[in-house]
Amino acid sequence: xxxxxxxxxxxxxxxxxxTDPDAVDATLAASGDASAFERLYRTHVPxxxxxxxxxxxxxxADEVAQDxxxxxxxxxxxxxxxxxxxxWLHRLAVNVILARRETLGTRRKRYVEGxxxxxxxxxxxxxxxxxxDFEAAMERLPEGAREVFVLHDVEGYRHEEIAQMLGLATxxxxxxxxxxxxxxxxxxxx
Amino acid sequence: MxxxxxxxxxxxxxxxxxPEWERHALESHLESCADCSLTVSDLRRVVRRAxxxxxxxxxxxxxxxxxxxxxxxxxxAHDVVDLGAQRRVRRRWAFSLPQLAAAxxxxxxxxxxxxxxxxxxxxxxxxxxxxxxxxxxxxxxxNVSMRPNASQSYAAAVADLERVLxxxxxxxxxxxxxxxxxxxxxxxxxxxxxxRALDADSGNLYLNTHLAETMRRKLDLLRQAAALVPVS
Numbered sequence: 001x002x003x004x005x006x007x008x009x010x011x012x013x014x015x016x017x018x019t020d021p022d023a024v025d026a027t028l029a030a031s032g033d034a035s036a037f038e039r040l041y042r043t044h045v046p047x048x049x050x051x052x053x054x055x056x057x058x059x060x061a062d063e064v065a066q067d068x069x070x071x072x073x074x075x076x077x078x079x080x081x082x083x084x085x086x087x088w089l090h091r092l093a094v095n096v097i098l099a100r101r102e103t104l105g106t107r108r109k110r111y112v113e114g115x116x117x118x119x120x121x122x123x124x125x126x127x128x129x130x131x132x133d134f135e136a137a138m139e140r141l142p143e144g145a146r147e148v149f150v151l152h153d154v155e156g157y158r159h160e161e162i163a164q165m166l167g168l169a170t171x172x173x174x175x176x177x178x179x180x181x182x183x184x185x186x187x188x189x190x
Numbered sequence: 191m192x193x194x195x196x197x198x199x200x201x202x203x204x205x206x207x208x209p210e211w212e213r214h215a216l217e218s219h220l221e222s223c224a225d226c227s228l229t230v231s232d233l234r235r236v237v238r239r240a241x242x243x244x245x246x247x248x249x250x251x252x253x254x255x256x257x258x259x260x261x262x263x264x265x266x267a268h269d270v271v272d273l274g275a276q277r278r279v280r281r282r283w284a285f286s287l288p289q290l291a292a293a294x295x296x297x298x299x300x301x302x303x304x305x306x307x308x309x310x311x312x313x314x315x316x317x318x319x320x321x322x323x324x325x326x327x328x329x330x331x332x333n334v335s336m337r338p339n340a341s342q343s344y345a346a347a348v349a350d351l352e353r354v355l356x357x358x359x360x361x362x363x364x365x366x367x368x369x370x371x372x373x374x375x376x377x378x379x380x381x382x383x384x385x386r387a388l389d390a391d392s393g394n395l396y397l398n399t400h401l402a403e404t405m406r407r408k409l410d411l412l413r414q415a416a417a418l419v420p421v422s
Contacts, residue, residue, distance in 0.1 A: 023343035028409070031402035034262030041253055049252075050245035066252045066259070073260045081343055134239055153240035159207075178201035185232035188239060 022085035030076040037076075041069055044086055048093050054138060054150045055097045064100055068093045090155070094165060101143075137187035141180050148173050149180035196226055204233045344405060351412035358419030370415045377408045 022043065028036035048068055053061045072089055079088050138146060147166060151157045152173070157165075159173045166173070196219055202208050203216050220227050359367050384401040391397060 024347040024409075027344050028406055031406055033406060034257065034260065037260070037262075038253060038257070041256065045252065046245040046247045049248045050243070062248060062250060062252060065248065066255050069252070069256045070259045073256075135243065149240070153237055154243055174202060174207075175198070178198060181201055181233050181236045182229075184236050184239075185229070188232065188235050 023081050026076060026079050026081070026085045029073070030079065037073055040072075040085065040089075044089055045069075047086070048089065051090070051093055051150070051155065052097060054135075054154065055094075055147060056100065057139075060100070064097060067100075068096045071096055094151070098165065134184065134187050137184055141183060145176045145180035145183070148176040149184070152177050153181070194223065194226060196223070197229065200226065200229050200233055204230060204237060344409070348409060348412060351409070351416045354416040354419060355412070358416070361420050362418060366418070370411070374408065374411065377404060377411065380404045381408065 022040060025033075025036040025039050029040060045065065049061060049065045052064045052068070056064060068089075072092055075092060079085065138149065141149065148162055151162045151165070152159065159170050159177075162168070162173045163170045168176075196216055199208065199212070199216065203213065208216065216226075220230065355370070381401065381404050384397055384404060388397050388401060
């Protein structure tokens with residue numbers, strides 16, 4: 001008979017740091033529990049969707065975000081719990097997004113041509129009337145600089161990780177980040 | 191116009207990635223260069239702004255499309271168990287594999303009866319939610335014995351729920367507690383038998399599926415039971 005020992009009450013949605021609710025739901029989802037997977041979806045979709053929008057475009061966001069969660073469902077068997085589920089999902093999302101970019105053929109020369117496109121972002125400090133939304137300014141960055149900026153400053157990846165994901169030299173990642181920041185500083189709210 | 195040689199290094203400075211000697215040299219430069227000081231300040235603001243960007247959910251709920259693609263097309267959000275927030279009692283058991291249903295019929299009867307009993311005690315409706323016709327990721331996805339970290343998470347969740355019950359058992363009807371314990375014991379025996387069988391045949395898909403499903407049933411039962419404990 002199962003003994004119900006004494007202890008502290010902790011429920012799945014009231015984490016104490018000892019139990020990761022995502023890990024439990026990931027385990028259940030890996031055994032085929034779609035309801036557990038839906039909980040994971042609802043927890044993580046805002047962040048995943050934001051990543052897709054910033055790395056690609058609003059037009060592709062719904063479809064690609066959906067692809068990411070379908071891929072996650074298919075790959076749940078490879079989730080070992082060594083990292084947080086959110087970290088695992090996020091890395092998977094980046095891979096799906098980068099693969100989509102390859103499919104769309106948008107990677108070509110974007111790191112080389114970045115300087116030219118960067119000029120489309122106003123270089124003078126914007127007046128309040130001129131200032132555009134920070135997110136809109138991000139969209140106008142050349143793709144290479146935007147990718148690095150999103151992955152580093154928004155998502156928190158390190159240059160070494162970004163260089164590996166994007167197939168760049170670490171120094172290229174650093175220079176793209178600096179160019180992106182220098183362009184975006186014009187669009188800070190004053 | 192000659193560009194300040196430090197300009198291209200300012201992001202590295204902001205990120206703390208300059209070697210110590212360069213950092214000291216740049217800091218000396220910043221004391222006398224207003225442009226670079228302003229740029230550093232702006233770059234720090236850009237970084238802060240990036241870290242505080244909002245992530246709104248998509249305007250359209252993507253779940254129905256995802257559910258359809260993974261074979262759970264009729265799953266609804268209201269079927270999701272959210273004990274911490276709602277304390278609702280819902281049933282999400284699934285019997286999608288014919289062989290599992292045949293092998294575990296006795297277990298289903300006894301533990302299913304418990305859930306019916308518990309649901310009746312809570313005076314709440316029982317909702318049957320379908321699950322996908324096949325588990326994700328093929329055979330490897332249900333090989334519980336090969337996923338020690340996930341199994342540890344499961345064990346921790348079970349332990350937490352058992353503690354909830356232990357704390358609340360005094361608030362439950364004694365007959366309810368007796369039925370819960372009896373059927374948890376039945377499930378534990380089924381888990382132990384499946385694990386013993388897996389020791390001899392670790393690659394057996396049926397046994398792995400059966401073990402995963404039985405472990406899930408235990409967690410479901412514990413959740414149902416924990417939901418009955420009044421919040422003090």
